[in-house]
Amino acid sequence: MNKELYIxxxxxxxxxxxxxxxxxxxEVLSYSTNKMMCVDPDYSLFFDGRAIRRMSRILKFGIAAAMIAIEDAGKPELxxxxxxxxxGCLEDSEIFLRNIVAENEGVVSPTPFIQSTHNTVSGQIALLLKCQKSNNTFSHKGFSFESALLDARLNALDYNVQQNFLVGSSDEVSTASYxxxxxxxxxxxxxxxxxxxxASSGKGVIAGEGAAYVVLGKAATENTxxxxxxxxMISNPKDEATIEKAIHAFLALHELSLKDVDIVISGLCGDESRDTLLKHCNEKVYTEQTIVxxxxxxxxxxTASSFAVWLGAKMLKTQQVPESVVLRNTARTPKTILIHNAYKTSHSLILLKQ
Amino acid sequence: MQELISTLKQQIVEQLNLKHIKPEEIGDDQPLFVDGLGLDSIDALELIVLLQQKYGIKLANPEEGPKVFHTVRALAEFITANQKK
Known part of the structure; x- marks a missing residue:
């Protein structure tokens, strides 16, 4: 199944x-916090007043991120x-549940209920674009975005070269979940x-959130x-040898070896118990690569790995590796990028090339 | 009746999160849906909930909806008629 897609x-x-x-x-924003929230653009540039009044934060930043990607790609038909x-949409789920309690399981406002489902963002994108084609939302913990990427690859298996796919993810920090x-x-x-x-080693992570989308096409454009x-996806690798074997096999599948990889975007999260395998790989496996x-x-x-794909795509296009993301610099130019993310024990590898 | 109309305008703005509209900007006889205030089907559901939560009135016959929710005045008249029962 060798179907590369252009970003x-x-x-x-x-x-x-x-x-x-x-x-x-x-400009890189510095926080002294244990919770990082999205920096909002002017949402009135994306939605009219009537549409925006019902939207929770995840809907606003999820749909807006998708719209930025679609606009960037030249608005292709998806x-x-x-x-x-x-x-999914936690904030609306919480409002809905609170209303049920407040109204003693009586009549409650329908809007938070309607918008509490996991597929609200993709559904709203389709409604706004009037796109009646395939629409899937994957919710598999640390493999959610990766599953969406895999879905795009499966969609790309037919022979129509004019196809374009929107792939992305959204997750929010809500008051109750935090x-x-x-x-x-x-x-x-x-x-x-x-x-x-x-750089520090401690216990616990900084809570994060965000949405990142890419438009993948079978054909390259001027904007590629x-x-x-x-x-x-590598679920619960039992030891260092297992993950190393998976990395080599993944690269070999695409006729690559580690020496061909220039940049590794590593999903280190700052929690020493979670980062053990990633640290091992950065020190013992990715020895010649720039680590980001x-x-x-x-x-x-x-779904933080979608942010890594955004970062990798930017590096490939600009041929720049911003100082603010470099953990170890081996002065490699970004031509082949391997994203190695981990959410707890869910490891994923995403390969990007110039 | 006028007091109820003013209260309803305030409740509609609040329930439907119409941040871009002040209650006093809604005309008593201005259509609430489509070309008027521009409300949609989800707003209709929210108004049914408002009727039940604030006034204890259930809209028994859904076909009455377009007439009951046509304007704020029509809604006020429906509430007045049904609360008296």
Whole structure:
């Protein structure tokens, strides 16, 4: 199944000012926190007043990120929309549940209920675009975005060269989910400096959120960033040898070896218990590559790997590796990029090429 | 009746999150849907919930909806008639 797809448009809304595609991390926002929230663009540029009044945060930043990517790609007709989300529309789910309690299981406002489902973002994108083609939302914890990418590759298996696919993900930090996961000791106990987080070793992650989308096409355009080659999911690798074997096999499938990889975008999250295997790979496997981090910019969430794809695509197009993301520099130019993400014990490999 | 109309305008703006409209800008006889205030089918559901939560009135016959929710005045008249029962 060797079907490379061209990345013809990208869009991201994150805790950094990523909504403007004309710049590339020129200004990096520093937080002293254990929770990073999205920097909002002017949403009135994307939605009219009537549409925006019902939208929760995830709907606004999810749909806007998709619109940025579609606009960037030159507004092609889409043949499929594939999205991933770990937790779906949490804020509306919480409002709906609170209303049920407040009204003693009586009549409640329908809007939060309608918008509480996991596929609300992809559904709303389709409604706005009047796109009646394939529309899938994947919710598989740390493999949610990766599953959406795989869906696009499966969609690309036929012989129509004019096809374009929108692939992305959205996840939000909500008040209740943050409180619950704090009690489970998932987040850092004390606020910490996000930019120093990956260099320090501590317990807990900085909670993050965001949406990032790419328009993948079978044909290149003047705006092409690079190629999305393949995605591999490795569930619960038992030891270092297992993950190393999977990395080599994945690259070999595409007639590559480690020496061909220039940049590794590593999903280090700053929690020493979660980062063990990634640290091993960075020190013992990716010895010749420039290592780049990204979760100090967007925080940790189940679909953070879509932010890494946005970052990789930007590096391929600009041929720049911003200083703010470099963890180890071996002065390689970004031609072949391997994203190695991990959400707890869900490891994924995403291969991008110029 | 006028007091109820003013209260309803406030409740409609609040329930439907019409941030771009002030209650006093809604005309008593201005159509609420489509060309008037521009409300849609989800708003209709929200208005049914408003009727039940705030006034204890259930819209028994859905076919009455377009008439009952045509304007704020029509809604006020429906509430007045049904609360008296």
């Amino acid at each position: 013809n448009g990208i869009g991201a809304i994150s805790p950094q000012k990523t909504f403007d595609n004309s710049v590339f991390l020129e 043949d499929a929309i594939s999205t991933g989300t770990g937790f 409180a619950i996961m704090s009690r489970m000791n998932i987040f850092r106990k004390e606020p910490c400096d996000n930019l120093a987080q990956l 960033y690079g190629r999305f080659v393949d995605v591999k 981090g990204f979760k100090h910019l967007c925080g940790e969430y189940m």
